[in-house]
Amino acid sequence: MAAGRRSACWAGLLMAWPALAQAEDTATGFGALQTPAGVVAPVPDLAFGAFQRGYFATALKEAMDRIAKNPHDGAAMALVGEIYAQGMAVNKDLAEAARWNKLASLQGNREAIFAYGMALLEGKGVPKDRVAAQTYLEKAAEADHPGALYNLGIMAIQGDLKTRDFPKAAAYFQRAADAGDVDALEALSALYRQGRGVPQNLPKAIDLLKQAADGQDSGAAVQYAIILFNGEGVPKDEAAAARYFLRAAAAGNPIAENRVARLYAAGRGLAKNVVEAARWHVLARAAGIKDAWLDGILTSLTPAERTKVEDLVKRQLAF
Structure with a gap:
């Protein structure tokens, strides 16, 4: 990071700033609310x-x-x-x-x-x-600015080229997470997983990672999906893993796009669908993720399937 x-x-x-006042509530037909006497x-x-x-x-x-x-x-x-x-x-x-x-x-x-x-x-x-x-x-x-707390944590890990202060980083990440910073949850998870600056605690690391994934952090979603898919410290659940991969792929994460393509191609966690597999592979490949096995899926498509893939990719890139 x-x-x-x-x-x-x-x-x-x-x-934190009030929106512009509405002159009239068109849904109810009432005019603007009056300010009570004595209130500015x-x-x-x-x-x-x-x-x-x-x-x-x-x-x-x-x-x-x-x-x-x-x-x-x-x-x-x-x-x-x-x-x-x-x-x-x-x-x-x-x-x-x-x-x-x-x-x-x-x-x-x-x-x-x-x-x-x-x-x-x-x-x-x-x-x-x-x-x-x-x-x-x-x-x-x-x-308590969450971004400042997060970046101070990163600076503590980077150190001054002589020392790295992992306990200090963990403290900053915890404060940032408490202030609502999703990236800090992912960073704190890594420290608990490695036992750096905090006692090693895999269940806590996984829980923090899940919180980050649920908070729309696509990188955390990919990591948590891999844990679910492999059953590392949690019950193996390929369908749940696929949902997190899909969420991250929809946010444009290339690794997730590649994993979704593979899941569709293999029919694991998702119903087998070569068109969807090709669609996500094309997107991942455009972002620099190479995959010779999925290239083989592309070459096996029928002309009609290729047209569907092209339409899906164009539609997605339009957003």
Whole structure:
């Protein structure tokens, strides 16, 4: 796992802001609800509301207007940073994104602190500086930012080229998992499986891996499916393994695509289906997974079956 594979958790940030008020409930015919006397109604956040709806130019304008009125508006600064980082309605500019995230971090914005820490760690828009990055990530971790906690765990495992601190990594991963980070569950599972930083505990490792798999982590789903298929520490269940492989394959995991193709070809865990086998093999092969045995399945297809496979692949790639 690479320390820099995470970006700011913007979904969580956006959910914290109220959506734009509806003028009328068209489903019931009633007008907008009135605010009780003595209660201040929340002000609709036009910048984040526009961002949520994909109106990025409007979001940028509203955020800049907010900053002009309040030069300490860290949330608006963080939004501007994200717009530049993603190239939404503007040319992608990592240096500008880093500048805005640094400004927002000075205002105490948790997401910006994390984003700027990751920019320093990866050298995106700013010179790479692992020491400074750790300082920012630790500050975000103090506010229980799951991505910061996860990456600090990775940094503890990577060490300083002299020592690796697995107990420290395990502690960070546990805190990240408690904060809802699915990747941390997978990382913690690996430590319990190997007995590094924590006592070796295979049942706990498998349970954590299942939690990660159920949390839509495709890598964890593949690992858990292999455990189920082989019956390693759990009852062997090829049908259940196939379901996890299918979930990961649908998310675009090439290894899962290859395994699903093999299961369909062999009729194990799934009803034998050469068309489905060929479909998933084509997708896996396009991602660089070679499999001579499945190549043989492709050559045995009838013209009608080949047409079905092509249609299925085209349909899937269209999404």
